[in-house]
Amino acid sequence: MGHITRCSPRHRATHEAGHAVIAHRLELRVLVISLATVAGNPGFTTVDVADREGLRLAENRNLDWRLCTYKMAAGLAEIMRYHRKPIGADDDVQRIQQILAALFPYQDQREIARVRLLRETRKLVHKHWATIVVVAESLLTTHTLDGDRFVEIVDGV
Ligand SMILES: [Zn+2]
Numbered sequence: 727m728g729h730i731t732r733c734s735p736r737h738r739a740t741h742e743a744g745h746a747v748i749a750h751r752l753e754l755r756v757l758v759i760s761l762a763t764v765a766g767n768p769g770f771t772t773v774d775v776a777d778r779e780g781l782r783l784a785e786n787r788n789l790d791w792r793l794c795t796y797k798m799a800a801g802l803a804e805i806m807r808y809h810r811k812p813i814g815a816d817d818d819v820q821r822i823q824q825i826l827a828a829l830f831p832y833q834d835q836r837e838i839a840r841v842r843l844l845r846e847t848r849k850l851v852h853k854h855w856a857t858i859v860v861v862a863e864s865l866l867t868t869h870t871l872d873g874d875r876f877v878e879i880v881d882g883v
Pocket of ligand 1: 741745800814815818
């Protein structure tokens with residue numbers, strides 16, 4: 727169970743909105759975004775790749791990279807709003823490390839890739855911050871957004 731159980735609904739909504747908005751911008755189809763607790767995690771965002779394949783390592787590097795990016799975006803969204811170390815991103819960090827380890831077998835390459843990933847994701851989160859905030863607020867009200875409703879909100883910003 728993640729530490730995120732101890733943080734406010736708005737904090738959790740910001741985390742999930744970070745995942746969902748950046749996934750959408752990377753053309754990963756968002757199926758559902760929710761604050762419901764599943765398997766001890768209060769909140770989840772499901773994209774079609776993750777849902778179908780359990781977010782196992784994808785066959786192509788471009789997709790792997792996008793998966794890392796949308797995973798990383800949630801923690802960075804938390805930082806944007808709360809200016810502190812993210813508390814909901816432990817599972818995400820683990821998954822990112824797994825994917826990067828598969829993509830970059832050598833430690834020095836992996837470290838360079840991690841820095842690049844961080845820089846690119848931060849840029850995306852900044853760029854789409856207004857949308858992330860709107861989605862987070864909407865999620866707070868509705869608790870769960872299906873993919874269609876989510877896209878309506880994103881398109882309306
Ligand atoms: Zn997460």
